[in-house]
Amino acid sequence: MSNVxxxxxxxxxxxxxxxxxxxxxxxxxxxxxxxxxDRFAELGFPTKRDEDWRFxxxxxxxxxxxxxxxxxxxxxxxxxxxxxxPEMARAVFVDGHFVAGLSDLDGLPDGxxxxxxxxxxxxxxxxxxxxxxxxxxxxxxxxxxxxxxLFADGAFVAVPAKTVVERPIQLLFVAGPGERRMAFPxxxxxxxxxxxxxxxxxxxxxxxxxxxxxxxELAADPAAVVDHYRLQxxxxxxxxxxxxxxxxxxxxxxxxxxxxxxxxxxxxxxxAVLDGEGVECTLNGLYLTRxxxxxxxxxxVEHVKPNCNSYELYKGILEEQxxxxxxxxxxxxxEAQKTDAKQxxxxxxxxxxxxxxxxxxxxxxxxxxxxxxxxxVGQLDADAVFYLRSRGIGEEAAKSLLIYAFARDIxxxxxxxxxxxxxxxxxxxxxxxxxxxxxxx
Amino acid sequence: xxxTATETIEQLASREYQAGFxxxxxxxxxxxxxxxxxxxxxxxxxxxxxxxxxxxxxAFRHWQTLTEPTWAKVEYEPxxxxxxxxxxxxxxxxxxPKSLDEVDPEILRxxxxxxxxxxxxxxxxxxxVDAVFDSVSVATTFQSKLAxxxxxxxxxxxxxxxxxxxxxxxxxxxxxxxxxxxxALNSAVFSDGSFVYIPKGVRCPMELSTYFxxxxxxxxxxxxxxxxxxxxxxxxxLEGCTAPMRDENQLHAAVVELVAAxxxxxxxxxxxxxxxxxxxxxxxxxxxxxxxxxLCAGDRSKISWTQxxxxxxxxxxxxxxxxxGNDTIGEFYSVAVTNGRQQADTGTKMIHVGNxxxxxxxxxxxxxxxxxxxxxxxxxxxxxxxxxxxxSQCDSMLIGEDCGxxxxxxxxxxxxxxxxxxxxxxxxxxxxxxxxxxSRGLDEETAVSLIVNGFCKEVFRELPMEFAVxxxxxxxxxxxxxxx
Numbered sequence: 001m002s003n004v005x006x007x008x009x010x011x012x013x014x015x016x017x018x019x020x021x022x023x024x025x026x027x028x029x030x031x032x033x034x035x036x037x038d039r040f041a042e043l044g045f046p047t048k049r050d051e052d053w054r055f056x057x058x059x060x061x062x063x064x065x066x067x068x069x070x071x072x073x074x075x076x077x078x079x080x081x082x083x084x085x086p087e088m089a090r091a092v093f094v095d096g097h098f099v100a101g102l103s104d105l106d107g108l109p110d111g112x113x114x115x116x117x118x119x120x121x122x123x124x125x126x127x128x129x130x131x132x133x134x135x136x137x138x139x140x141x142x143x144x145x146x147x148x149x150l151f152a153d154g155a156f157v158a159v160p161a162k163t164v165v166e167r168p169i170q171l172l173f174v175a176g177p178g179e180r181r182m183a184f185p186x187x188x189x190x191x192x193x194x195x196x197x198x199x200x201x202x203x204x205x206x207x208x209x210x211x212x213x214x215x216x217e218l219a220a221d222p223a224a225v226v227d228h229y230r231l232q233x234x235x236x237x238x239x240x241x242x243x244x245x246x247x248x249x250x251x252x253x254x255x256x257x258x259x260x261x262x263x264x265x266x267x268x269x270x271x272a273v274l275d276g277e278g279v280e281c282t283l284n285g286l287y288l289t290r291x292x293x294x295x296x297x298x299x300x301v302e303h304v305k306p307n308c309n310s311y312e313l314y315k316g317i318l319e320e321q322x323x324x325x326x327x328x329x330x331x332x333x334x335e336a337q338k339t340d341a342k343q344x345x346x347x348x349x350x351x352x353x354x355x356x357x358x359x360x361x362x363x364x365x366x367x368x369x370x371x372x373x374x375x376x377v378g379q380l381d382a383d384a385v386f387y388l389r390s391r392g393i394g395e396e397a398a399k400s401l402l403i404y405a406f407a408r409d410i411x412x413x414x415x416x417x418x419x420x421x422x423x424x425x426x427x428x429x430x431x432x433x434x435x436x437x438x439x440x441x
Numbered sequence: 442x443x444x445t446a447t448e449t450i451e452q453l454a455s456r457e458y459q460a461g462f463x464x465x466x467x468x469x470x471x472x473x474x475x476x477x478x479x480x481x482x483x484x485x486x487x488x489x490x491x492x493x494x495x496x497x498x499x500a501f502r503h504w505q506t507l508t509e510p511t512w513a514k515v516e517y518e519p520x521x522x523x524x525x526x527x528x529x530x531x532x533x534x535x536x537x538p539k540s541l542d543e544v545d546p547e548i549l550r551x552x553x554x555x556x557x558x559x560x561x562x563x564x565x566x567x568x569x570v571d572a573v574f575d576s577v578s579v580a581t582t583f584q585s586k587l588a589x590x591x592x593x594x595x596x597x598x599x600x601x602x603x604x605x606x607x608x609x610x611x612x613x614x615x616x617x618x619x620x621x622x623x624x625a626l627n628s629a630v631f632s633d634g635s636f637v638y639i640p641k642g643v644r645c646p647m648e649l650s651t652y653f654x655x656x657x658x659x660x661x662x663x664x665x666x667x668x669x670x671x672x673x674x675x676x677x678x679l680e681g682c683t684a685p686m687r688d689e690n691q692l693h694a695a696v697v698e699l700v701a702a703x704x705x706x707x708x709x710x711x712x713x714x715x716x717x718x719x720x721x722x723x724x725x726x727x728x729x730x731x732x733x734x735x736l737c738a739g740d741r742s743k744i745s746w747t748q749x750x751x752x753x754x755x756x757x758x759x760x761x762x763x764x765x766g767n768d769t770i771g772e773f774y775s776v777a778v779t780n781g782r783q784q785a786d787t788g789t790k791m792i793h794v795g796n797x798x799x800x801x802x803x804x805x806x807x808x809x810x811x812x813x814x815x816x817x818x819x820x821x822x823x824x825x826x827x828x829x830x831x832x833s834q835c836d837s838m839l840i841g842e843d844c845g846x847x848x849x850x851x852x853x854x855x856x857x858x859x860x861x862x863x864x865x866x867x868x869x870x871x872x873x874x875x876x877x878x879x880s881r882g883l884d885e886e887t888a889v890s891l892i893v894n895g896f897c898k899e900v901f902r903e904l905p906m907e908f909a910v911x912x913x914x915x916x917x918x919x920x921x922x923x924x925x
Binding site for chain 1 (some may be wrong): 512824837839842843845848849850851852854855857860861862866868
């Protein structure tokens with residue numbers, strides 16, 4: 001390892017010793033954060049020689065000196081207005097710290113806890129202590145170790161058994177104003193048996209060149225239904241390296257939609273462990289990139305128990321010099337008979353400087369399964385453009401319409417109306433002839 | 442599944458390895474071990490010119506700096522490269538055989554047992570054989586007929602003597618000696634192999650074929666094949682492999698290089714049936730670590746790989762095509778079967794460099810017993826490859842509960858006009874498929890055979906006739922394991 005990188009790691013390690021850093025940890029795991037710090041010191045930042053990071057260079061992250069935000073920056077509700085869904089309950093986190101003054105948590109059923117993870121831990125919440133750190137092991141990856149060592153706060157959502165939360169909950173993460181600030185939000189979501197909840201996790205930025213490394217652990221108890229949306233709307237100079245871990249018990253139904261539009265360097269690791277029979281897991285994603293954006297989605301779907309279904313559909317639209325990486329693995333364990341797993345990645349390249357690396361993988365150790373994966377890279381179909389033009393639609397408009405149709409696949413799968421409308425609006429504004437498309441559809 | 446079917450199939454599956462006999466001939470063997478002296482000794486035995494020796498030594502020195510790759514999804518005991526003998530040849534009578542009469546009758550009997558039509562009278566099928574017995578070419582048939590057409594088809598060692606200018610020009614041009622660990626090892630110690638040169642505009646009058654066989658204990662086989670097809674020429678080349686039964690693991694690290702000039706077509710077919718090791722204990726068997734690569738150098742050239750991999754304890758093999766010329770075509774058709782404790786990590790690389798380049802990948806993996814079968818492939822479309830097109834399809838079939846099937850395609854596209862599609866599926870033989878066949882009066886065994894053959898049909902169709910029959914037979918023997 002070069003000295004440059006080693007030196008950079010030292011600056012992250014120094015952040016660990018920074019006075020005022022939060023030190024709270026779950027009671028079943030004493031020494032957890034120190035161990036994570038030591039593990040990070042051992043691992044160092046991944047390089048392009050690591051198989052999982054072949055196309056994503058985190059060298060700039062390693063070399064940049066970020067300031068660890070020990071307290072939230074001052075932010076007003078007005079500043080957040082563009083990203084707020086007023087009909088949803090809302091917990092706001094600035095620089096990874098819960099800010100009660102910006103949040104709105106009324107109208108949630110009894111027993112539902114939404115708010116600060118640090119507060120829950122300090123208050124001795126049994127669920128928080130029991131679940132935190134159980135799913136996302138930090139020995140696997142440097143950024144999980146870093147998050148475990150350095151997090152100050154994050155979202156905690158606990159829905160008791162048989163409770164249906166009608167009002168969707170927005171977890172809004174803001175990179176506060178300022179330059180090169182880093183935050184490590186740590187989120188824990190626990191849906192009890194047969195509970196139902198809808199969550200919108202949004203990442204937005206007010207500061208420049210921010211670094212955000214969230215880790216979200218989501219545990220779905222038997223028969224829980226969780227609908228999880230993840231909106232990446234940060235500034236294009238932001239770096240975002242995230243991990244979501246979904247742990248699904250028997251007959252749980254977990255679906256997630258990852259929508260990436262913002263961020264300069266974005267990396268999403270998704271681990272879904274189907275650890276009970278009859279789990280239904282849907283992982284959908286859409287990424288739209290331009291400029292020099294780089295979006296990397298890595299997914300691991302672990303079929304541990306029989307009779308589970310998993311469906312993945314990731315679509316990407318790439319413009320200008322942007323890059324996308326998709327790496328998906330379906331791992332069927334020997335016990336997981338009757339697995340039905342499907343994985344699809346489709347990419348639309350709209351510029352000669354854009355590039356895609358897609359690597360869908362299957363590892364299958366059970367024989368009575370149906371597993372498929374498919375991956376395509378291409379441009380707009382010339383015949384389809386020609387057809388539309390022959391019907392009197394201008395070339396630009398025809399292309400816009402086809403791009404919209406490509407994205408529509410994902411749009412249609414979004415159940416939450418406000419998010420869906422928002423995404424459509426975004427597409428209309430992004431497409432060169434968005435207005436014509438709006439009228440057409 | 443009714444147990445009767447399983448029993449019949451198990452009987453078939455437990456059939457012994459039929460090519461597992463050993464031929465007793467006097468061998469001229471180097472003691473185990475590898476250092477510069479061994480490389481020099483091999484070169485000296487071959488009476489090679491100085492440049493060839495230098496080439497080997499450079500490769501050997503580079504090999505010493507390399508470490509064995511570990512990324513493949515295969516597991517095996519570390520190989521002791523010093524415990525292998527790097528040269529074994531049957532003792533020659535005089536200066537080597539000039540006609541079949543001079544070949545040791547024991548060796549000929551071996552080939553007969555394997556069913557290779559070595560005798561010229563049997564060659565009416567139109568197959569010319571360059572038989573490689575351990576490390577040297579024993580006999581090459583039909584040389585004269587080929588010579589008439591201007592085709593050079595000879596043992597590699599002979600080519601070094603007789604056509605040094607061609608060898609110098611093309612050797613290592615597609616797989617450089619420093620390419621990878623096994624290619625470097627091969628470049629240092631390769632003992633023989635086949636050399637094919639098809640001159641401009643010639644359509645090779647017959648299918649060319651080579652048959653490799655590892656016989657001596659503790660030897661590695663490091664053959665080197667080089668096929669050069671000049672402008673507008675056409676050649677179809679067949680390669681078949683078997684090895685006798687041994688307890689020790691044997692190493693086979695071959696390099697195959699293909700060069701296709703403008704409008705040339707090379708079709709390379711392999712049926713690989715090396716000894717797979719004991720199905721119960723996994724003891725013995727061949728380690729098949731092969732580097733195969735073709736270069737579509739000229740415009741409109743075409744290279745097609747077809748492989749049926751039923752043998753070997755471990756297969757590590759990625760026949761690739763570099764599509765450098767415009768309008769070039771690369772194809773890869775593969776059936777890989779793992780049974781017992783076999784492991785295969787195989788696939789292809791298609792590197793699109795030129796405009797309007799096309800590649801097709803059809804891979805069928807069948808896992809039975811405790812076999813582990815991996816498809817690993819790369820499709821790369823470089824920035825300048827306008828209108829490149831790829832279609833990949835990788836299907837896996839699982840037979841039994843203890844086997845595994847894995848797919849790792851790597852797809853890198855840098856050009857927006859490129860179109861690539863990749864599809865993969867994994868399934869087992871459906872009970873309803875078997876039931877349907879039963880209801881039509883076919884017994885279980887026939888039904889399984891029918892379904893598996895149907896599964897592999899797209900690939901078998903690409904094989905030359907004689908090989909297709911052999912491949913189907915091989916599949917029957919090595920595959921029919923346990924139907925779930």
